[in-house]
Every structure is written in structure tokens, then in C-alpha cells.
Amino acid sequence: MEPFTRLQGIVAPLDLPDVDTDQIIPKQFLKRIERTGFGQFLFYDWRFIDGKKQDPAFEMNAERYQDAAILIARANFGCGSSREHAPWALRDYGFRCIIAPSFADIFYNNCFKNGILPVCLSEDQIEALFQKVRQTSGYSLDIDLEKEHITSNDGINLKIEIDPFRKNTLLRGLDDIDLTLKNEEKVSAYEARLAGTPSLSL
Amino acid sequence: MPAKTMLEKIWGDHLVHEEPGRPSLLYIDRHLVHEVTSPQAFEGLRLSGRRVRRPELTFATPDHNVPTTDRSLPIEDLTSAKQIETLSENCREFGVTLFDLKSPDHGIVHVIGPDLGLTLPGVTLVCGDSHTSTHGAFGALAFGIGTSEVEHVLATQCLLQEKPKTFLIEIKGQRPYGVEAKDMVLSIIGRIGTAGGAGYVIEYGGEAIRELSMEERMTICNMSIEGGARAGMIAPDEKTFHYLRGRRYAPADFDAAVAQWKKLPSDPGASFDRTLTLDVASLAPQVTWGTNPGQVASIDARVPNPDNLPDANQRKSAERALEYMGLKADMPIEEIGITRVFIGSCTNSRIEDLRRAANFVKGRQVSSKVDAMVVPGSQKIKQKAEREGLDRIFREAGFEWRESGCSMCLGMNPDTLEPGERCASTSNRNFEGRQGKGGRTHLVSPLMAAAAAVEGHFVDIRQYTPQEES
Numbered sequence: 250m251e252p253f254t255r256l257q258g259i260v261a262p263l264d265l266p267d268v269d270t271d272q273i274i275p276k277q278f279l280k281r282i283e284r285t286g287f288g289q290f291l292f293y294d295w296r297f298i299d300g301k302k303q304d305p306a307f308e309m310n311a312e313r314y315q316d317a318a319i320l321i322a323r324a325n326f327g328c329g330s331s332r333e334h335a336p337w338a339l340r341d342y343g344f345r346c347i348i349a350p351s352f353a354d355i356f357y358n359n360c361f362k363n364g365i366l367p368v369c370l371s372e373d374q375i376e377a378l379f380q381k382v383r384q385t386s387g388y389s390l391d392i393d394l395e396k397e398h399i400t401s402n403d404g405i406n407l408k409i410e411i412d413p414f415r416k417n418t419l420l421r422g423l424d425d426i427d428l429t430l431k432n433e434e435k436v437s438a439y440e441a442r443l444a445g446t447p448s449l450s451l
Numbered sequence: 452m453p454a455k456t457m458l459e460k461i462w463g464d465h466l467v468h469e470e471p472g473r474p475s476l477l478y479i480d481r482h483l484v485h486e487v488t489s490p491q492a493f494e495g496l497r498l499s500g501r502r503v504r505r506p507e508l509t510f511a512t513p514d515h516n517v518p519t520t521d522r523s524l525p526i527e528d529l530t531s532a533k534q535i536e537t538l539s540e541n542c543r544e545f546g547v548t549l550f551d552l553k554s555p556d557h558g559i560v561h562v563i564g565p566d567l568g569l570t571l572p573g574v575t576l577v578c579g580d581s582h583t584s585t586h587g588a589f590g591a592l593a594f595g596i597g598t599s600e601v602e603h604v605l606a607t608q609c610l611l612q613e614k615p616k617t618f619l620i621e622i623k624g625q626r627p628y629g630v631e632a633k634d635m636v637l638s639i640i641g642r643i644g645t646a647g648g649a650g651y652v653i654e655y656g657g658e659a660i661r662e663l664s665m666e667e668r669m670t671i672c673n674m675s676i677e678g679g680a681r682a683g684m685i686a687p688d689e690k691t692f693h694y695l696r697g698r699r700y701a702p703a704d705f706d707a708a709v710a711q712w713k714k715l716p717s718d719p720g721a722s723f724d725r726t727l728t729l730d731v732a733s734l735a736p737q738v739t740w741g742t743n744p745g746q747v748a749s750i751d752a753r754v755p756n757p758d759n760l761p762d763a764n765q766r767k768s769a770e771r772a773l774e775y776m777g778l779k780a781d782m783p784i785e786e787i788g789i790t791r792v793f794i795g796s797c798t799n800s801r802i803e804d805l806r807r808a809a810n811f812v813k814g815r816q817v818s819s820k821v822d823a824m825v826v827p828g829s830q831k832i833k834q835k836a837e838r839e840g841l842d843r844i845f846r847e848a849g850f851e852w853r854e855s856g857c858s859m860c861l862g863m864n865p866d867t868l869e870p871g872e873r874c875a876s877t878s879n880r881n882f883e884g885r886q887g888k889g890g891r892t893h894l895v896s897p898l899m900a901a902a903a904a905v906e907g908h909f910v911d912i913r914q915y916t917p918q919e920e921s
């Protein structure tokens with residue numbers, strides 16, 4: 250996995266609560282068997298009119314957000330389906346950090362497996378960010394995972410809370426499977442212990 | 452020994468390794484796989500030269516993409532066909548058991564797991580699908596995972612997990628006629644909100660839960676994810692054991708297994724991180740009016756007026772939902788007219804669901820304004836229903852009778868809503884565009900869906916007395 254250490258990037262707003270993974274990447278695009286190429290379909294039903302023309306009413310479509318790498322959103326972001334296509338699409342589109350008051354569980358997990366940093370801030374902090382993003386074209390934030398803070402040119406300095414294990418895997422781009430395989434003998438010992446349990450036999 | 456919850460017992464039984472500051476390594480007993488969330492996981496194994504650690508513990512079926520029309524015809528959508536074929540190839544290459552489209556055991560992954568006896572009390576069961584919570588109805592710890600985790604389970608038969616918090620929802624009282632498991636769970640979500648269960652595993656208990664059949668318990672646990680919880684569970688009891696006895700993959704020494712399973716229920720006095728008690732006696736049938744399952748009202752109520760909602764976020768969300776749904780604030784729910792009806796999905800496509808709906812439509816006709824379809828959850832259910840003559844009842848009433856699959860629950864196959872079409876659906880999600888771009892979904896029980904099909908709008912099922920239905 251690609252490590253995440255520090256990110257300086259333009260912020261784009263998505264001003265809706267309960268954004269579900271069906272909206273992040275609609276089902277008609279889940280038929281691909283690859284992990285890549287989903288960015289073009291991100292927020293498809295909101296971004297496009299009739300699947301072709303960009304909808305000017307969708308805020309993220311504005312020219313000033315085109316190179317955004319950070320998304321700010323409202324509560325319960327990523328609810329619904331477990332599809333990892335959602336973080337794949339966000340990453341492929343260019344987002345490496347999502348900031349929201351809260352995230353749905355499976356989506357939150359899935360982000361870490363794909364080098365995306367999900368950050369929880371309070372509703373008030375997010376509201377302030379929405380205002381700044383709208384006031385200043387090209388508004389950007391500097392996210393330092395090592396130091397666990399977010400800063401900006403206009404003096405923002407926010408603390409990020411992140412689980413130390415997750416932080417370490419992101420910083421070093423570690424792969425969970427490799428980590429687990431380091432405990433291979435424990436897995437084998439567990440299997441030997443459980444062998445023959447009546448309630449588990451197939 | 453301190454009193455433990457069922458979750459704590461299952462968790463403890465599956466701990467492979469624990470160390471401070473890291474998620475626990477948990478052993479996974481059963482792994483279910485479908486065509487949409489697995490190809491990249493198998494590809495990952497190939498790229499890293501890994502094998503499936505315990506192929507005999509993983510079972511696969513294609514369900515999301517498959518057509519529900521004539522199965523002898525080739526699949527028209529070539530990308531769907533490719534994804535389904537890729538699943539077959541991956542299962543062959545890695546030695547995983549597959550129930551393909553031609554198998555008599557084909558069906559929605561969360562329907563066939565219990566049906567085959569793969570879902571058992573006390574097991575950890577995962578699938579790359581959020582509605583894996585369904586299997587918790589048997590007293591399993593069952594939850595949905597992402598594709599990276601699917602790969603992790605394939606490679607290691609384990610998962611790295613943070614221990615969830617526990618949430619006991621106790622449901623008391625006697626269910627009135629016309630109030631189904633679906634209504635119970637919709638009202639719970641309406642109450643706790645779509646993120647209310649985040650970070651928790653919900654255990655459902657109380658007399659109203661004990662009264663439920665296994666099918667009904669699955670409906671409740673299925674929608675736990677819609678309340679934000681990753682898993683729901685119900686303690687196993689005689690009903691659970693009775694349901695499982697004799698199923699193909701049920702333990703050979705069944706009595707010994709039952710003896711172990713009886714130790715699973717939460718101990719008296721076990722403490723939960725959160726509790727909630729509800730009474731089902733005064734519950735009415737539920738209909739969602741918005742674009743998430745928490746936006747729900749009783750059939751005898753009105754569409755809410757966003758101006759009356761206390762919270763600014765809720766207000767905004769309700770305004771947007773009403774606009775998308777094409778509904779007016781304060782209109783009676785019963786006046787909402789529909790043109791499509793979908794009876795199916797892993798929430799409500801089991802034999803009892805079909806029986807109840809058929810019992811209602813028998814001798815009645817689907818409204819001339821309505822297109823209605825029934826999609827059984829599995830081939831076995833379909834055949835059973837046909838032996839009981841339910842297909843004939845549905846067809847005579849004007850329903851289409853289809854082959855098994857996810858179908859219009861998410862419309863990845865050709866079964867979709869057109870923009871603006873309004874559907875009474877027994878599925879679990881009413882998100883914008885879920886059943887087709889611009890489609891408007893109202894979640895209801897099978898009985899309420901059947902009644903809406905006949906009347907062309909939502910009706911209070913309680914106005915039909917049970918006798919009248921026989």
C-alpha cells in the first residue's frame with residue numbers, strides 16, 4: 250500500500266449528511282473486475298446530467314475544486330454497502346483524505362486499506378472549514394499524519410485523533426496480510442486447538 | 452466467573468492473538484463470497500503468490516448481477532457475464548465451493564448460508580457484503596467486510612478487528628396483527644437513526660424477539676447495518692436448533708453441537724454498553740418516506756414536515772429527501788400511490804415472506820396501474836413455493852414470478868426502476884437511485900407490499916381482519 254505521511258492539498262466540499270456508498274459509486278460500475286479506473290464514476294448521479302454533461306449545480310464540479318485532494322463532508326459519511334469500490338473511486342479521483350464529523354464503520358476501515366486518511370472533526374470545526382472553503386478559492390490544508398495535526402496558511406491548527414496502529418500502518422504503507430502472516434504459528438496453534446470441535450465440523 | 456454477553460463469549464472463543472495497541476486477530480469460521488466484491492481479492496492473492504488457507508471454509512455464489520429471467524439464455528450484459536465467469540474461474544483455481552447459476556442451491560448469499568446450514572450459532576461468519584449481519588439471527592457473530600479484508604480472510608482465515616461495543620435492544624409486548632418483523636426493525640432504525648448503532652454489535656432480546664420465527668429473526672438482524680451497527684445477533688434457542696437440524700453443512704454430531712450452543716446466550720446480569728427497551732404492542736405497520744431507512748413513519752401517519760424537525764441537519768436531509776421522492780410535507784402516507792412492487796431481497800424473500808404475501812393476494816388482483824414482481828431468495832425457496840402453489844397464486848393475481856437473485860434490491864441486473872417510478876419494496880435500502888437512477892423506493896413488509904400492489908397505494912393492512920384473509 251502507498252504510505253500516507255503528509256498531504257498538502259486543495260479542499261472540496263460535499264455538503265450532505267449520510268452520503269452512502271451507492272452515491273459514492275453507483276452499482277452499475279461495480280461490474281468491473283479491476284481495482285482501478287473507478288474515479289471517472291465517482292458521485293456519478295450527482296456529478297453528471299444524463300451521464301454526460303457535468304451538472305453545474307453539484308458544488309464539487311466547480312473549476313476551483315478540480316485538483317482537490319481533500320474532501321470535507323457531513324456526518325455518517327460512507328454508510329450503506331461494504332463496497333470497497335467507494336474508497337477506490339475516491340482515491341482514483343484524487344482524494345487522499347476525507348474529513349467528516351463521523352463515518353460509517355466498514356467504509357472507515359476500507360479507507361485505511363487504500364492509503365486514504367479519514368479524519369473525524371467536530372461539527373463546528375467542519376462548519377468553519379465549509380465556510381473557509383467557500384470564501385477562498387483554492388483553499389488548502391496541510392495534513393501531517395506523523396505530527397497528528399492539520400494546519401493552513403490562515404492559521405488553522407487542529408489536532409487529529411488517530412488510533413496508533415492505524416497511524417503506523419498508514420505511515421509505513423504496511424499490508425495487513427503481511428502483519429497477520431507474521432503470527433502464522435499462532436493461527437496454526439489455534440486451528441490445532443479447535444480441530445474436532447463438534448459445533449464447527451462441516 | 453463474571454457474567455458475559457454472547458458477543459464476549461464468541462469473541463473470546465475466536466481470539467487467535469492479542470497485544471496492546473493493536474486490533475485483535477480473530478479466527479473466521481465461515482466465509483461467504485459473491486461475484487461483485489471478490490474478483491480483486493482473488494487477483495490480489497494471485498499477484499502476491501498466496502493461496503487460500505482453508506478453501507473448505509469459503510463458499511461462493513453469484514447473486515448481485517444475475518438475471519432473474521430465463522436461465523437457459525446467455526447473460527446479455529457482457530460485463531456482468533464476465534464478472535460471474537470470473538467468480539467461477541477463481542473458485543476453480545483456488546478450490547472454493549461454488550453454487551453457480553445452474554445449481555439447485557443458487558440464491559442470495561444471505562439466504563443460502565442459513566439454508567445450507569453454513570450459518571451456525573457461535574461461529575464467526577463474514578462476507579464482502581454489509582447485510583452479512585443477517586446471519587446473526589442464529590447467534591453467530593456475522594458482519595460485512597471490504598474486499599481487502601476478503602483477501603485477508605482468504606489468505607489467513609483471520610481478520611484484524613477492534614472489539615465492538617455491545618448494545619442490547621429488548622423488545623417487549625405482543626405483536627398486533629399486521630405488524631411484521633420488518634416493521635419492528637424499521638421502527639428501531641427510525642428510533643436510533645441510521646448511525647445510532649455505529650461501533651456496536653446489537654443483541655436483540657425480549658419476549659417479542661423470542662416469539663419470532665428464524666425467518667423473521669433474519670429480517671431483523673439483516674437490517675442492523677441500516678441502523679449503523681455492523682452486526683446484529685439473537686441468542687440461539689430451540690427454534691434455532693430445530694431449524695438447523697438435518698441441514699447439509701450442519702454439524703454431524705448435532706446433539707454435541709447443541710450442547711455447546713446452549714452455553715452461548717448472554718449470562719443473566721451481563722452488562723451491555725448501551726440498552727434500549729421497546730414495546731411492540733402499540734406498533735403500526737411502517738413505510739419509509741425518505742431516502743434512508745431511518746426516514747420512516749407509521750402507515751396511519753403523515754409525511755413529516757421538515758419545518759417541524761428539531762435539528763438543522765435532519766431538516767436539510769428531510770427537505771432533500773422529499774424533493775427526491777416527489778412527496779409533499781404533511782400528506783397522509785396512505786395517499787402515496789405506487790406503480791411498482793418488488794417482493795424479494797435478503798431481507799424478505801424467504802418462504803414465510805412469500806407465504807404471507809401470497810395468502811393476502813389470493814383471490815385478489817394487482818391494480819392495473821402496478822407492475823409487481825416476486826423474486827424468491829433462492830432456487831430451493833422457489834421450488835418449495837411452487838410445490839405449495841404460491842407461484843400460481845402470484846401469477847393469477849398479476850405478479851411476475853422470477854428466478855433467484857438480488858434483482859431490484861439494487862438493480863445491478865436488468866431489474867430496475869425508471870426515473871420517477873415509485874416502488875413499494877420489501878428490500879432494505881431506499882437510498883437515492885438504489886433501485887435505478889431517479890427511482891423512488893418505499894421500504895415495507897411483504898404484507899404491506901402485497902396490499903399496496905392490489906390497491907395501487909399504501910394501505911393499512913390492519914384494516915383487513917385476519918379471518919378475511921384465510
Ligand code: SF4
Nearest residue numbers: 582796797857860861
Ligand atoms: S438482496 Fe440486496 S441487500 Fe441483499 S445481498 Fe443482494 S443486493 Fe445486498
